[in-house]
Amino acid sequence: MPNPTAAMLVIGDEILSGRTRDSNMNHLARRLTEAGIDLREARMVADDAGEIVAALNALRARYTYVFTSGGIGPTHDDITADCVAQAFGVGIDVREDARAILATNYRNPETELNAARLRMARIPDGADLIDNPVSKAPGFRIGNVHVMAGVPAVFEAMVEGVLPTLTGGAPLRSHSLRVFLPEGTVAAPLGEIAAANPDVAIGSYPFQREGRFGCTLVARAQDTDRLGAVAAEIRAMAEALGATDILETPPDAALA
Amino acid sequence: MPNPTAAMLVIGDEILSGRTRDSNMNHLARRLTEAGIDLREARMVADDAGEIVAALNALRARYTYVFTSGGIGPTHDDITADCVAQAFGVGIDVREDARAILATNYRNPETELNAARLRMARIPDGADLIDNPVSKAPGFRIGNVHVMAGVPAVFEAMVEGVLPTLTGGAPLRSHSLRVFLPEGTVAAPLGEIAAANPDVAIGSYPFQREGRFGCTLVARAQDTDRLGAVAAEIRAMAEALGATDILETPPDAALA
Numbered sequence: 001m002p003n004p005t006a007a008m009l010v011i012g013d014e015i016l017s018g019r020t021r022d023s024n025m026n027h028l029a030r031r032l033t034e035a036g037i038d039l040r041e042a043r044m045v046a047d048d049a050g051e052i053v054a055a056l057n058a059l060r061a062r063y064t065y066v067f068t069s070g071g072i073g074p075t076h077d078d079i080t081a082d083c084v085a086q087a088f089g090v091g092i093d094v095r096e097d098a099r100a101i102l103a104t105n106y107r108n109p110e111t112e113l114n115a116a117r118l119r120m121a122r123i124p125d126g127a128d129l130i131d132n133p134v135s136k137a138p139g140f141r142i143g144n145v146h147v148m149a150g151v152p153a154v155f156e157a158m159v160e161g162v163l164p165t166l167t168g169g170a171p172l173r174s175h176s177l178r179v180f181l182p183e184g185t186v187a188a189p190l191g192e193i194a195a196a197n198p199d200v201a202i203g204s205y206p207f208q209r210e211g212r213f214g215c216t217l218v219a220r221a222q223d224t225d226r227l228g229a230v231a232a233e234i235r236a237m238a239e240a241l242g243a244t245d246i247l248e249t250p251p252d253a254a255l256a
Numbered sequence: 257m258p259n260p261t262a263a264m265l266v267i268g269d270e271i272l273s274g275r276t277r278d279s280n281m282n283h284l285a286r287r288l289t290e291a292g293i294d295l296r297e298a299r300m301v302a303d304d305a306g307e308i309v310a311a312l313n314a315l316r317a318r319y320t321y322v323f324t325s326g327g328i329g330p331t332h333d334d335i336t337a338d339c340v341a342q343a344f345g346v347g348i349d350v351r352e353d354a355r356a357i358l359a360t361n362y363r364n365p366e367t368e369l370n371a372a373r374l375r376m377a378r379i380p381d382g383a384d385l386i387d388n389p390v391s392k393a394p395g396f397r398i399g400n401v402h403v404m405a406g407v408p409a410v411f412e413a414m415v416e417g418v419l420p421t422l423t424g425g426a427p428l429r430s431h432s433l434r435v436f437l438p439e440g441t442v443a444a445p446l447g448e449i450a451a452a453n454p455d456v457a458i459g460s461y462p463f464q465r466e467g468r469f470g471c472t473l474v475a476r477a478q479d480t481d482r483l484g485a486v487a488a489e490i491r492a493m494a495e496a497l498g499a500t501d502i503l504e505t506p507p508d509a510a511l512a
Contacts, residue, residue, distance in 0.1 A: 013459055016295045017428065018285030019474065020461070025300070029274030039272045041307070042300040044281070047459070051297070074440040075460040076447035106440065111469075116443030151462065172273065184330040184362065187372030191332035203269055203303070204331040205276070206407065213367075218275065 003038045003169030003222075004064035009055050010044040011070035011080055012150060024069040024148075024155045031159055036169030036222075037065065047071060052083040060087070060145050065166060067159075070150030072139060074116040081140075084147055085124035095123040098138055105136035131161045141165075170222035173251035175231040179238045180214040180245060182206075189237045190217065193230065199223070200230045224251055259294045259425030259478075260320035265311050266300040267326035267336055268406060280325040280411045287415055292425030292478075293321065303327060308339040316343070316401050321422060323415075326406030328395065330372040337396075340403055341380035351379040354394055361392035387417045397421075426478035429507035431487040435494045436470040436501060438462075445493045446473065449486065455479070456486045480507055 008028055014020040025042050032039045040063060045051040052071075059066045071080030085092035098121035099113075106113040120137040123129065130139035130148060134157045139148040141162070148158040179186065183206040194202040200221040207214055217234050221227045231248070238246055264284055270276040281298050288295045296319060301307040308327075315322045327336030341348035354377035355369075362369040376393040379385065386395035386404060390413045395404040397418070404414040435442065439462040450458040456477040463470055473490050477483045487504070494502055 013457060013476070014461060014474070016285055016298070017289050017430075017476070018282055018287075018295075019430070021279075021282045023277075026274055026277045029272055031274075033273050039274075040302060042272070042298075044298040046296060073460070073462060074443040076443070076450045077459050111438050111440065114440060114444065116447070117440035119443075120440075174273075174275070182367050184367065184370060184373035184376075187330040187332070187375075188370065191372070194332045201269065203333050204329070205270060206329060218270070220269070220273070 001169070003036050003172075004167055005062075006032055006037050006039045006065040006067065007059040007063040008039065008042040009052075009059060009066065009068045010042065010150075011047065011052055011068060012044075013046045013077070015044050015070075016046050022069075023152050024150070027152070027156055028067055028159060031163060033172050035163055035166065036171040037166060038169075038172070047077045047079060049079055049083050049086070052080065053087045056084060056087040056145065060143060064144060066145045067162075068145065068147050069155050072120065072137070072147060072149055074119050074137075078119065080147060081122050081124060084140075084142060084145060087145075088124060088126075088142055090125040090142075092122050092124045094118055094121045098123050098129060101129075101136055101138055130158050133157050133161075172220050172222060173224055173227055174218050174220045175227045175251055176216055176218040176249045177231065177234055177238065178214060178216045178247040178249075179243045180212050181238060181241055181243050182213040183215040185241060186215060186217065186238065189241070190234070193233050193237060197226075197230050197233075200226055202230070202234075227251060257425070259292050259428075260423055261318075262288055262293050262295045262321040262323065263315040263319045264295065264298040265308075265315060265322065265324045266298065266406075267303065267308055267324060268300075269302045269333070271300050271326075272302050278325075279408050280406070283408070283412055284323055284325075284415060287419060289428050291419055291422065292427040293422060294425075294428070303333045303335060305335055305339050305342070308336065309343045312340060312343040312401065316399060320400060322401045323418075324401065324403050325411050328376065328393070328403060328405055330375050330393075334375065336403060337378050337380060340383075340396075340398060340401060343401075344380060344382075344398055346381040346398070348378050348380045350374055350377045354379050354385060357385075357392055357394055386414050389413050389417075428476050428478060429480055429483055430474050430476045431483045431507055432472055432474040432505045433487065433490055433494065434470060434472045434503040434505075435499045436468050437494060437497055437499050438469040439471040441497060442471060442473065442494065445497070446490070449489050449493060453482070453486050453489075456482055458486070458490075483507060
């Protein structure tokens, strides 16, 4: 059975202006890969309701799971929850369980639960809350869409809460070989190995280190036996081309 | 006149598996913002021809400029050039000027211009080459699509070559104020300032530092006079709420 699929939607003007470097997509990608869920696509859009709604509807129709980051805080530019409600065609209002969570956190005079903070308790009808162990204000899940915070520490904590609720598949394993041969030298025999083993995805990532050209050759598959067999073919190919100091990273230590 | 718009397409299995952390999108975002070109959307897709072609056609129809990174090397998983030709419905073959560039670079026995490396001279019909001062193998531009390498040093060098060929607009300037007040405390008055100044985009980015909550309030606009006026309003608002050590970063020093 093929693995479940996923897409990520990163929301925020600050990402597209370059002010903020997104780190949530990479974090989610790693965790999903380990869980056997194939992240197929990521999109980044600005704080623009039309763009957010259109992207949500395109992605949720197409993939098993969708994950969003950003735009669920208390300020005027936090419009993600409203956009999700609009995309699903449901209402949105302050919900008592979300309000109760915020009330336990915002109870000092300088951080009272004012109208702005109460915006963070506005949850689309029919959604389930996602726990926020870092700063309390919850995310939520509706249908196959998981709405999470943009602040990395909060996003990452929410991902850990969400993962056990997802149906995973067979984790994609990888076996990588760092070879000090120019990529163009290994390209032809590597392509032959790839063509002969269509069940194993093979990637090549060139680098230059201390004046030497090399490439990291990565085989990816769910089946570790097949992975080992193809890695052995790649190693034999590189050795036949004269590579000596091959650094091999088998599945348990590698990330796909 | 509104600024030209742009989208970026990041191509590569290794991005979506989490193995590689993309840095090209952030770099491009910063350079386009400085040039007055509005990056409106970014997408990341795998080394899958159908996905790449569909994304290319969606983005090139919608934005002034499209920029891609990844998939133009010599190995079997480098399929971007073919996908671009397919998206534009044009032929693709080894082109003499591109072959000549590669021939000057690959002339030692251990790095001869073999068939795999020659793949990097396959250029869609009607495209212009983009110079690669780092490792020679060129990128190319066809229509409004700029096809560049995934290796960051090469991507960044290609961007510098491409920028002077683009029609820029009025750079988006920003004025930021770091305020040690919780975001939920400034949210309501900040929203009023945003509503009263629709020509200036205002964002709020919360942080926690040494146990204190704060937020960076960022005003963005092309007009520096308007920017200064709104920044002064934000500062007065924060001071009225008791903020003392406001760190203000005016347009010349800030990135939007």
